[in-house]
Amino acid sequence: MDLPPLSFNASPEEKWDEEEDPEEIENVLKVVPPAYHQDLDVFSKVKAEKLPPHCACDHHVKLEGLLHPKKDGGFRLCVDYCKLNAVTRKNRYPVPPMNQLVTVFKGSTFFSKIDLRDQSSLQYFMSCKVLTCRQAHWAEFLSEFHFSIPYRPGRLATLPDALSHRDDLYPERGVDFKVLLQDKDFKELLNQLARGESVSDYTLEPQAKLLLFNDRVVIPSNHELQLDMYQKRRDSPLAGHPGQEKTLKLIKRDLYWAVMNQLIKDYVSSCQKCSRNKNIHHKKFGLLKPLKVPSGPWNSLSMDFITQFPLLRSFDSILVILDRFSNMEIFIPSYSTSTALDLAQICISHVFSKNGLPIIIKLKISIELSTAFNPETDVQTERVNQILEQYLWIYVSYHQDDWHTWLPLAEFSYNNSEHSSTKQSPIFTIYERNPSFDSINIPQDTPLGKLSTKLQSVQQVVKKELDSEINLFKKYADRNRETPSDLQPGDRVWLASKSVKKTRPTKKISERWLGLFEVLEKIGSHEYHLKLPQQWKSVHPVFHVSFLEPVKQSTIAN
Template sequence: MYTDASDFAFGGVLMQDQGQGLRPVAYSSKKLSEAERKYTIYEKEALSQIHHLQLWRCYLQGAPRSTAYTDNAVLKNLQTQPRLSPRQARWMLVLQEYNLYVEYIAGKANVVADALSRRPDLAMTVVIAHQDSEWLLELKESYEKNDDAKKIIKLIQNGTSRDYAFDHGYIVRRTPTRTQLYIPDVGTLRHDLLIEHHDSLLAGHFGAAKTGVLLSRHYYWPQQLRDVREFVQACQECGNSKSSNQKKPGLLKSLPIPKRRFEVITMDFVTKLPEADGFTAIMIMVDKLTKRVFLAPTTDAVTAEEAATMFFEHVVRNQGVPSIIISDRGTQFTSVFWKSMVAQLGIKHKLSTAYHPQTDGQSEITVRIVIDLLRALHYQYKNWVKILPAVEFAINNSVNASTGKTPFFLCYGEEVPTPTSINLQFLARNNPNQPSVDFAERTQVAVQQAQRALVKAQQRQKTYADKNRRYLTFERFKLPCSVAGNVEAQTRVPVFHIEKLKPFVVSTKFTSRSDRRPPPDLEQGSDVYNVEKILNRRSTRRGRGWRIEYYIKWEGYPMCDSTWEPKTNLQDAGTEVQRMMQEVDLQHNT
């Protein structure tokens, strides 16, 4: 009986000699419990022996002589120890039932029991190395097919190579810190390594820097990092799933500053507010030059006709017809009624880019200010509709950060009176330092100052914004297509902003990176894939029997997508697949 234990499990094998050498009778392995993991290594080895003695009692009890081999020499003295712990005393009672001799065996000779006590996930490297032996054989054969490899071999043989040498028949590059296997540019050798170090499950689809470091631990070829960078840039999985860590593309381009007041009006809606007096939304209209704000209560289901009515009541009636209206792509502003209205009035309607609210940043900022004021006053005034005129007055009476003046001053040439200033107007009339200019001149000067302030504000905003953005150019081209006719869309097509687009990278060296994985052939309702090559064969335990499985390289898929498939899945795959199965079976049997 050979036994062994590790920190996670123990294993054993029972063998018998009937004149033809030792032959296995039974195998066993068991995972240690949480309490058993706390045992000392001496106790774990002893526990392994006791467990297997009880497990194979029908074979060992009554035998004239049984020998237990272990790689822990201390166990030989268990039966002769003068003092035992309670646990060891219980084990001694079990040992007395057997005519057992304990013999020491070196750990490297206790092969079977040692393997049974190992964790299978840690032993997978052995399986992988065995499967890669065919690739290593292909690597060695590739030296004769590559001129660079032949030159390196000649330098090594002449003793004139500083960096390269032979190691077990392979060309290696030796540096002060590592030994790297040289990979010639033959077939798919480099491509297979790049896939394993970037696309595989354990590689993690990292960027070029991390992939390059991982690959260079054991492999080398000239301009390796350049190939890694091109390979990673052409990875479709990375392009589709990873978030960009680059600066946003496109520099800030400010809208032109209006030349007169109420020339450009921006519009937006605040929706889903608590219902008050039947209203649940606010229509916001802002003059782009003076920053004058108009607020009108409405509902979430506001129509284009209702929006037009509020526009006339608040803007047109008091300030005239604007030249330009800027808004988002809400249903009110894209309706036939609204388009007809602005066309009849001679207004140019500019719609913001879909899912890009930065186009109308002025309205978005005003929306935020209105919501903040309503939230701050909500606890004192529950009905937001009643305080909406006061909110509008407060915004228009506050200094705008861009113009440096209040919207009221730019509209009227002076500040409007407030409850705290209405009784102090005599102070301004008696001020000898205040210039005596007429209303028109004062207003014109204020507007010019506001325009200059807006220019400086836009320059300042552009400087800050462009720090986190990058200049980007696209090659202009025309798609080679023709219009067959008008298509009536039955469903709403998903819309996204151009900022979400990224260039599709085509690798000229790794052409397979630009090809999408082929779809399955649908036959009789099931997914059928084409077999390119059968790489290996194995037998796996299934209940009381064994199942034969084949390692399949799928056509059009990289090596990392190869899978083990049972023989039953390949029975109807065709004569070519049957021929490949027979070849692998022949290699396996020999």
């Protein structure tokens, strides 16, 4: 049983009372730590052989004992000599007297079995009266010499003792000449220096067994030795996994070997811990791939949900429907738990009944057309979400209990505003007129044929402006992007950690990249299917190329 350490005071003059006062035992409960209460019943027993030991002991010779409480709050050391005789060999390995044991252990930290130090009994060897045959043989041999065998506890060995230390445990220093001689590049150089010849930039330190190059230790072309230098000078917590330049400067301070620049660059670039935890500073992979401009109004739709609104009339989210041609928006109160059937019913009521069935419906959550965590395919809806949220911030009440009543006005405000891409408002693009803010509506006598022709011309201008806007947007977006390497099935990649929900307490000091993962196939022009572990069954295995980083293979063995 493991118990916390205690201190005790004992002396050989004190005697053990066989009968304990009940009041004294009650006082003991107050001074004995709670961890010992379950063993207090043994204190009332007077036979030492019945006192069980408190904890295990690994020594081959041991003395079983127990602490007994005293009136002054201290503890008395009780020893079971019967069990002591059972675990020792009588008349062969005698133990010191009890009074000497108590004197030695007085004031020390308690342990229930007193360990008899190895070889401590030798100090009584020459004065022992009863010897075994084996001991008598050595006693006769040693009687010819005048010596004494004092016992020195290990706690007194505060200074280094050469006789008690193994020489094979000392750390190795320097590079043995035998290792250097195996390197053909240094064999002739060492021979020249050994003959006393002067070699430029090289010196020899025979005492330290080191070859120096400009006061830096020369490391031979030994792969294991160089790899050990990499790990000690770069991978240790004192170095902190620095980059290529800092690693090179750290190693160059006092070490040198041939072609070290290229080898260090290779080692650092292929370090998996750095690849997993450090940020990537190159341009984002994957050029922008915008959607094609629709041929007319309400032919292509984009939809998105804005969630986490206060619950009002069972509504807790907003469904945003965008006509990608005219930029006209429809804001509809909805539910975060809406199913595909609910979404279809909303589209029938608010879109199809007024504008007909669109040619293309682009859903952001569609697996086939939009990659997870990559909303750049269609930034129109993302921008509309920001504008709607800003509008609601300004006009909703302090308690935010009227946000759904402002959606029709926010919809009108957005659709009546001129857009930079089309140079006109969505309402004008659809109806070829801008609505009036006045209470008096001025009628316009325009023939129906002229209106149709004018609408077609307006829509052609809008399409041309949208094409120009998308090309310009792609041009500026691709400035901060680069064409990714063409990954093949079987290649291994790192996966950006932001694309997977993690369980660690904070992402601030979490790894930036996860992996390694194998590429199974290429899907489309910018997406790849990865082989994920079994515990990631809930994660969709298709990722945009911007979330992938190819693994840099090292040319250094092992």
